[in-house]
Amino acid sequence: MTQAMTGAKMVVQALKDQGVDVIFGYPGGAVLPIYDEIFQQNDIRHILVRHEQGAVHAAEGYARSTGKPGVVLVTSGPGATNAVTGITDALMDSIPLVVLTGQVPTFMVGNDAFQEADTVGITRPCTKHNWLVKETDRLAETIHQGFHVATSGRPGPVLIDIPKDVQFATGTYIEPREATTKHYKPKVKGDREMIERLVEAMESAERPIFYTGGGVINSGDAATQLLRELVDATGFPITSTLMGLGAYPASGEHWLGMLGMHGLYEANLAMHDCDLMINIGARFDDRITGRVADFSPNSVKAHIDIDPSSINKTIRAEIPIVGDVAHVLEDALRIWKSRGRKTNKEGLMKWWAQIEAWKTVECLKYKGSDKVIKPQYAVQRLEALTKHRADRFICTEVGQHQMWAAQYLGFDAPNHWMTSGGLGTMGYGFPASIGVQVAHPDALVINVAGEGSWLMNMQEMGTASQYRLPVKQFILNNERLGMVRQWQTLLHGGRHSHSWSEALPDFVKLAESFGWKGIKCDDPADLDDAIQEMLDYDGPVLFDCLVEKHENCFPMIPSGEPHNKMLLGEDSGEGAIQAGGAVLV
Template sequence: MSAATKPASTADALTMSGAEVVLRALKDNGVEVIFGYPGGAVLPIYDAIFQQNAIRHILVRHEQAAVHAAEGYARSTGKVGCVLVTSGPGATNAVTGLVDALMDSIPIVCLTGQVPTHLIGNDAFQEADTTGITRPATKHNYLVKKSADLARVVHEAFYVAKSGRPGPVVVDLPKDILINKAPYTEPPSTEHRSYRPQTEPDAEQIRKAVRLLKAAKRPIVYAGGGVINAGPEASRLLTEFVRMTGFPCTNTLMGLGAFPADDRQFLGMLGMHGTYEANLAMHGCDVMLNIGARFDDRVTGRLNAFSPDSKKIHADIDPSSINKNVPVDVAIVGDAGRVLAALIECWKKEEAPQDKHVLTAWWRQIDEWRAKDCLRYRQEGRIIKPQHAVKRLYEITKELGRETFITTEVGQHQMWAAQYFGFQQPNHWMTSGGLGTMGYGLPSAMGVQIAHPDALVIDIAGEASILMNIQEMGTLAQYRLPVKVFILNNEYMGMVRQWQELLHGGRYSESYSAALPDFVKLAESFHAKGIRVTEADDLDAGIREMIAHPGPVIADIAVAKDENCFPMIPSGAAHNEMILGEEQEGGVKGVTDEGKVLV
């Protein structure tokens, strides 16, 4: 890399248009694919795209889907996802995707067109205050007002998106800046002036953590999406650390795959729909090690009853995540991979012996909780249980041994996917955790499939969520992306229906999916294959047919309409007040009035 911000060469300094400078900057930041939708303000960039081959453009059918596709691409590869949309409605349509990426810490650079600089503020056609609108929707955003700043800003956007806690960055590009000549500068080799997040953990804090952990009688490791974001090596280190210590490990929704699901030390997911053993272990532990998770309300339940007797160690790359919801005893700021490497090294060096006997007692307790078999369900008769559909999907994909990526929409099916699909490795599970965006799964799967053309990519969906971005079936057809959409069709917005059953006296206000399309015909109209399964005996054949088909498929699986997602920590309840399904205890307790106000 050449010195900082000098033009690449004086000769070509002003031979490139702004649009060409943008594309060159993308290329120099390793972009291979961009998800986008054209419009008036970004026509210069589309013209430049037309005249080059280095960057492939994927034309989506809605700008929200462009961002979700870039998220799927980013999460399955560890690279920055890149989006290109036009001004005004192009930018506003992208906002949901941007907030989704912000909440789940996904690195995205989103280029938005803007009206020319002299028209900004004039309520011009397709003008929106994009930087104003996206300020709280992004990690950072830029409006480029001078050609001289253009290349630097694009480079900086990539740096900001992927450094520290990753997130989405918007670069708003007025049309005149794209048309006028602009100087190109190489990505800077110098440090950013103000944004330099800490990645190396403090050695003293690591020592304090290890001392607590060595003396722990009832320890637990609680790992989240930060471990995934830190790269596959961090997941390997997490696994090494957990096996080395003999501690139980639980993952958040975002962290699934960071620790192998089939490992005996894995307690499953924790939180509102987490396992009985994970939540009770969190409640009863005496030392908790949180790595790359943020004590989200879906995880903690009622805060004043959350893990009341434990010393808490929290490692996070974002200092604002520490002591935000839950006060902790040892705070470690740093990259999850670096933290884990430091913990392993310090654990080996620390003289104090570990009391294996007390750990055995703790495991005995955990095994008792485990014996509840909280995810048990009974599949009998002709009607397919949704849990069974996910479980069979998992077992069949496992048996086939193909590399498999799972995305989901949002709702009951998402929780069943998290509970019954065993994730053995990181970056193979994409779900909208923080924002809970219905319509995330299909476009996200598109992005995954673009990055992994030969892999099996399945969107586990609900019949309501899938309709929120169903137009992307067109994108699948255009690019021959063999994404499989596996719909658990219970004809309800299932999670809404479940809450109405448990909290609102069974008054199913507007939660019935009336007037559903014929998903088989819908698939066919988009040049895809449609499969409908209604009988339990046909489930396996349907799944196999879906996987075997070389192109995109919608498999519409009719499942039990009134099935609820259990176990569940009701709103406003503590971990040890979780409710199990009928299989475990028969009948469901009510929710307190304070709980009802919570989401």
């Protein structure tokens, strides 16, 4: 059924028909017709952020925690360009977003009109696809196509640029079922012959490992359940990228922890020494591979990914399988069971004995203190006091605190961990936590932050106050740009060039000025009570946790080194070589 309506009304109707319940946005002249239509309806909630970057990160948090696409609405020119960082972040981490931008009227495009920018040109490299809609009759179908592209295959952001005259004009509305979407149809079923080759390799492997990424979570609950069944049935060890945490439970007996630059010792050495690596929904990111030439040198590599461009892009796979993770795992599990559920039990027993020996290194061990709060201790206590909460969602900013959160916090379910992986965007966590809280209003949402990252989008305190969102901001305040300072210490002769701040706010007073609760803690003996006070408060909290200023985050694979060359803290390892304030193993 088709009906005539203005372009602005089409936008709102299309969002309703796509099941959208919330938009994150910021108004401006080029989108006022759409905002006028939003005002005249009550089905879709609009969250007014304080900066367009915050809108996109909030939509990312919403999308990551729900599995549904996040929706953003911003104006032309600076509204669109302010959104670019968040859009690029979503592309790198495969987060489904639909970003709607206003544009100057079609007859002004190219004339350097007020608040004009080539939004399609600017965002072409950082979206899955983008459109400039010049005809109102094409608008509804384009929006429906946008949702299809954003959520199909490897998820990601799309952008639809809508000139103001297209919003005012009247056209014919097309419903989702009438929209043309068949031109984008990613392959979801894996090649059966390749899956059989994978099963054969699994049956004979002596030192296998599952290496999982965010693609498992993006594939949905079926994929995570199938992964857990396959891991537990085979008895193979499993590790994960930063983005894949929660796909397999951290409490599971086969879990090795996160791998990569700041991954666990046993996970990295298992990746280096395995004879069969099964990559499921990860893209061989450089934070994982280290020096590519020496990455897992003696293993047969299988790679399952719905994005064909990721296969053989960085690491050559002997067993490439293009397809959706859930479909491929379902077929692999069925074939493996039909062939007798075989594994190399003797080899696997020896492999686990080696892994258990690596675990004795205790790579996350650190020197405690009863005088100053160690950042690792702060995260450990946060874990101890919140791990029983099934409704706990964790966001992070980017830096040392992000890695400590990944190391010390355990996730037994997918979609409860929101962080910026590929782009490493400082300022991500706070607005992302707002998006998560909007999606889960009764949940416990905590953003683990560093003071440097957190200040980048601190203006969103107003958003949390306006919408009464009880987000908890847990700042590990070392008065330093911690990861930058760490690299300067270890790799640049201790020359700490501009990696500290001499002008930080009083976070408690800042919290109170926005109507929040502010908490400050600098004594390890008071930490548990202070964290509990944060958890018990029914509104937003800004927790200023003053921590050791020069603590380094270990383990660490120095840039360009292989997995078996790790820097460990001074308390880790036996008979290791001292190297620049750490031990090189």
